[in-house]
Amino acid sequence: MTLRLRTARLEDRDALIELQRRASLANPEDREAILAHPDAIDIPPGQFEAGNVLVAELDGAAVGFAALFIRPDRQAELDGLFVEPRHWKAGIGRTLVRAAEERAREHGADSLHVIGHPNANGFYSHVGFAALGEIPTRFGPGRRFVRDLTER
Template sequence: MKETQIHIRPAIPSEHGSLEDLQLRASLANPGDREAIQSAPDAVDLPLAQIIDNRVFVAEVNAAIAGFAVVLPNDDASAELDGLFVDPDMWRHGIGRALVDYCVDSARRQGVSVLHVTGNPHAGSFYLRCGFEPGDEVRMRLGAARRFRKIV
């Protein structure tokens, strides 16, 4: 099988709608998220300011958007992986992992010492494979989740 060539770059404002559409498709394709998203469609939200502030990173395959991630700074020397979405047609091609690795490297270059993420129960094994350590379970708007952290 040919290896997928993934290019990661900052998002641009004109991609805002496409990225929100991708987030919705990815969320609805996940059985663990579908019902919650359908009951709260306003939860699919990517603030344009995050794109303008260079906090959103896009993964491209063959010049097409295949996924994106959002990294937000915290008040301490840590940051939050606040969103990670891959087009369902591109699942299991290494795009999510490439985005995590890119975000970890980016955070490290900015002096961040720890990257946090809050993941749905079905995402936990993915974050563990990416080297995150499990933390406490938390309640989020759409249900139970777990906090993870990775020393960068």
């Protein structure tokens, strides 16, 4: 099985939202909040239209995605990074982060920001993000991370 990355299309949206739901519900401490606020699971159509959603596929099936928001101030936000739970720890998240970094650079961004879930703090540190501190989110505290895109 070979991992293939491509730019997601708007017609992928429903399948990727369901992937996001499965990945979110796989974190037991988030389950109740996600079920109480199903509207939290979404990928705005504009991100697809801008070409800023990347999907990872194995044998033609989506197994993960990264969604970017490009800001006008040379900054980019990793607005979503989700991998099918059965494929966690297989390098798909890391591959998507690297592709998102490259896409952000193509848009002129010199840094990539993300608000990480507490379960993902180690992951973001491992792939080169620097922690900037905690930030309140709708579902509890998150940690803000930044990755300098001017270094390779």
